[in-house]
Amino acid sequence: MSVIVFAESTEGKFKKSAREAVSYASKIASNTGKEAIALALGTIDAAELSSLGKYGASKVLHVNDPRFDKFDSGAFAKAITQAVQKTNAEIVVLSFNDNGKALGPRLSARLKAGLVPGVIALPEIENNEFMVKKSVFSGKGFANYVITTPVKILSLSPNSMPVEQSDRSAAVEPFTVEVTDKDFAVQVVGVEKESQGVPLPEAEIVVSGGRGLKGPENWGMIEELAKTLGAATACSRAVSDVHWRPHHEHVGQTGLTIRPNLYIAVGISGAIQHLAGVNGSKYIVVINNDPEAPFFKYADYGVVGDAFEVVPKLTEALKKYFASNN
Amino acid sequence: MKILVCISKVPDTTTKISFKEDNTRFNDENVQWILNPTDEWYALVRALELKEKLGGTVTVIHVGKADSDPVIRKALALGADDAVRIDAEPADSYFTGAQIAEYARGKGFDIIFTGKETISYNGFMVGGVIAELLQLPFVSLASSLDMEGTTATIRREIEGGKEAVKVSAPFVVSATKGIAEPRIPNMRGIMSAKTKPLAVVQPAEVPQFTFIKSYELPPQRQSVKLVKPENISELVDLLHNEAKII
Ligand SMILES: Cc1cc2nc3c(=O)[nH]c(=O)nc-3n(C[C@H](O)[C@H](O)[C@H](O)COP(=O)(O)OP(=O)(O)OC[C@H]3O[C@@H](n4cnc5c(N)ncnc54)[C@H](O)[C@@H]3O)c2cc1C
Ligand SMILES: Nc1ncnc2c1ncn2[C@@H]1O[C@H](COP(=O)(O)O)[C@@H](O)[C@H]1O
Numbered sequence: 085m086s087v088i089v090f091a092e093s094t095e096g097k098f099k100k101s102a103r104e105a106v107s108y109a110s111k112i113a114s115n116t117g118k119e120a121i122a123l124a125l126g127t128i129d130a131a132e133l134s135s136l137g138k139y140g141a142s143k144v145l146h147v148n149d150p151r152f153d154k155f156d157s158g159a160f161a162k163a164i165t166q167a168v169q170k171t172n173a174e175i176v177v178l179s180f181n182d183n184g185k186a187l188g189p190r191l192s193a194r195l196k197a198g199l200v201p202g203v204i205a206l207p208e209i210e211n212n213e214f215m216v217k218k219s220v221f222s223g224k225g226f227a228n229y230v231i232t233t234p235v236k237i238l239s240l241s242p243n244s245m246p247v248e249q250s251d252r253s254a255a256v257e258p259f260t261v262e263v264t265d266k267d268f269a270v271q272v273v274g275v276e277k278e279s280q281g282v283p284l285p286e287a288e289i290v291v292s293g294g295r296g297l298k299g300p301e302n303w304g305m306i307e308e309l310a311k312t313l314g315a316a317t318a319c320s321r322a323v324s325d326v327h328w329r330p331h332h333e334h335v336g337q338t339g340l341t342i343r344p345n346l347y348i349a350v351g352i353s354g355a356i357q358h359l360a361g362v363n364g365s366k367y368i369v370v371i372n373n374d375p376e377a378p379f380f381k382y383a384d385y386g387v388v389g390d391a392f393e394v395v396p397k398l399t400e401a402l403k404k405y406f407a408s409n410n
Numbered sequence: 411m412k413i414l415v416c417i418s419k420v421p422d423t424t425t426k427i428s429f430k431e432d433n434t435r436f437n438d439e440n441v442q443w444i445l446n447p448t449d450e451w452y453a454l455v456r457a458l459e460l461k462e463k464l465g466g467t468v469t470v471i472h473v474g475k476a477d478s479d480p481v482i483r484k485a486l487a488l489g490a491d492d493a494v495r496i497d498a499e500p501a502d503s504y505f506t507g508a509q510i511a512e513y514a515r516g517k518g519f520d521i522i523f524t525g526k527e528t529i530s531y532n533g534f535m536v537g538g539v540i541a542e543l544l545q546l547p548f549v550s551l552a553s554s555l556d557m558e559g560t561t562a563t564i565r566r567e568i569e570g571g572k573e574a575v576k577v578s579a580p581f582v583v584s585a586t587k588g589i590a591e592p593r594i595p596n597m598r599g600i601m602s603a604k605t606k607p608l609a610v611v612q613p614a615e616v617p618q619f620t621f622i623k624s625y626e627l628p629p630q631r632q633s634v635k636l637v638k639p640e641n642i643s644e645l646v647d648l649l650h651n652e653a654k655i656i
Contacts, residue, residue, distance in 0.1 A: 099569075155573075157538060157548045182568045186550035186584075189538025192504055198619030199504070201533050215623055222529050224427040226626040233619045269547035269581075273563075274574040283570030289655065313656070324587070331553065331587040332567055337423050337529050338447045339587065346655045357423045363628055367653045369645070370634070380634050385648055389639035397642045405646045405656065 101179035110140020126152035137254030198231035287316035296351020336361035354379025411466035448525030486603035487595035498613035507539025553588030
């Protein structure tokens with residue numbers, strides 16, 4: 085019996101979401117008396133592979149096949165299925181990231197196994213009932229899902245579970261899967277990198293701007309604050325709709341739902357659709373010159389003031405803090 | 411080009427969510443139902459644009475009961491040629507995807523569109539389930555899509571950037587922001603929607619793999635602590651000492 089976790093990599097390195105998934109899988113494994121086995125696909129060096137031991141994998145199965153350096157949900161689902169069957173895994177863990185969102189449903193249909201997409205907590209297993217929590221209504225609520233199939237698939241929301249580390253290292257075993265070139269039906273022809281820093285869905289700190297910033301030319305101070313904090317930038321729908329900022333920064337009910345540790349909202353009113361996508365943040369700071377802005381009701385900390393004055397001041401204060409604490 | 415667009419029905423985005431019967435069911439009292447935004451704004455509009463450019467048909471498909479007909483009519487008003495409703499409550503995303511796959515099997519659709527997710531259950535699932543059951547390629551989170559003959563060039567969202575892919579029809583694709591701009595139905599569309607065909611078909615025998623046992627509302631936050639702009643270092647202190655974020 086085992087828990088198998090697909091650890092996704094890019095350019096030979098595991099993603100942050102992969103480490104979170106391995107750590108999550110190993111917690112499930114130790115709670116249920118199972119073994120956590122990681123599966124890695126594509127070109128990855130030995131040191132990187134065994135590093136998954138630190139996050140609790142007892143063993144890493146490695147499919148050393150360069151075709152997996154590029155993503156195709158069909159081929160990946162086929163490969164993971166073979167590993168699940170070979171290891172008799174009962175629980176399959178994936179990341180609920182952009183590729184994982186495509187992979188999960190394919191795997192569910194292939195394995196005839198129930199999937200809960202975007203779990204945010206450990207499963208509760210009681211009297212043979214397997215229940216796990218995920219956010220629904222784009223963050224306006226949570227639902228406890230019961231999976232009724234023998235094999236269960238969980239895809240883990242980014243930033244939802246603390247990553248635990250030890251100094252263990254995992255044994256790496258080569259693993260072969262049967263896939264043909266035809267399984268790679270989607271041909272990746274190029275990648276455009278958009279952000280230099282942390283990608284928004286994975287970010288622990290997010291600085292977000294709204295229409296209160298008046299125009300795209302004023303985003304310099306938002307980026308400066310984000311850089312100081314090692315944060316990603318985001319925006320309201322109103323801002324991305326008028327193309328002040330790219331679409332992938334749009335958070336909220338019809339954009340991205342995020343759960344960072346800290347969300348700083350600057351010049352955003354706090355409409356219900358916006359709040360939906362960000363209220364899973366652990367802490368929220370609101371900077372707005374209107375004391376009546378609805379967002380203050382959903383914030384932990386607030387500054388009533390002009391963003392053009394407050395943001396540069398905050399950046400300065402943070403720089404000072406980091407300079408004296410490093 | 412023969413295109414199928416999967417459309418779902420969700421509570422209006424302004425809905426205050428609540429639960430009933432001891433938090434075991436969603437409270438749908440006074441809820442306004444709308445066409446799921448990404449299905450309407452992105453999947454359907456891009457499908458219509460492709461049809462306008464290349465010819466063909468756009469069929470919309472929905473798994474739901476008769477109370478969904480108004481949102482289906484809205485899709486017809488926006489320009490879909492005909493609609494199919496599979497007459498079953500969508501039990502979970504696997505069930506929904508499997509119903510659509512069984513319907514679409516062998517009917518020769520070149521492209522099956524879904525939205526990226528429903529804003530109700532946020533599954534991101536239905537497209538992938540259809541693709542696997544029909545053994546078709548699946549491209550998720552498409553923010554642009556162009557056809558040349560039977561080959562599509564698609565840009566899809568990945569963390570921190572975009573990936574350009576090529577894929578041959580038939581395929582399944584989920585649409586996100588950027589692929590098209592929302593449209594508003596015009597008077598002619600609304601009038602003609604009333605007479606466009608809406609076929610009601612019986613569901614296939616397919617299982618569900620999950621069910622929702624209970625719901626919860628997010629925890630309330632404590633009331634906000636205000637910091638004066640002139641004392642901004644207090645905020646830094648709070649982030650360090652209280653929130654322990656920095
Ligand atoms: C179907 C639907 C779906 C939607 N989905 C989303 C979604 O996913 N995400 C989303 O964000 N929105 C969404 N919206 C839009 C939402 O309803 C709001 O219109 C939007 O969030 C407002 O953006 P905003 O807060 O940037 O702008 P505004 O509401 O205009 O707020 C600007 C704020 O800036 C403040 N301000 C002005 N000047 C300053 C200054 N100098 N310093 C500090 N503060 C200042 C103002 O007091 C105000 O509170 C959706 C709407 C609909 C109808
Ligand atoms: N009941 C339904 N009928 C038809 N299509 C649906 C239904 N539910 C979801 N979909 C489609 O599948 C997409 C993803 O839904 P979900 O997997 O539930 O997040 C939606 O954007 C729709 O395009």
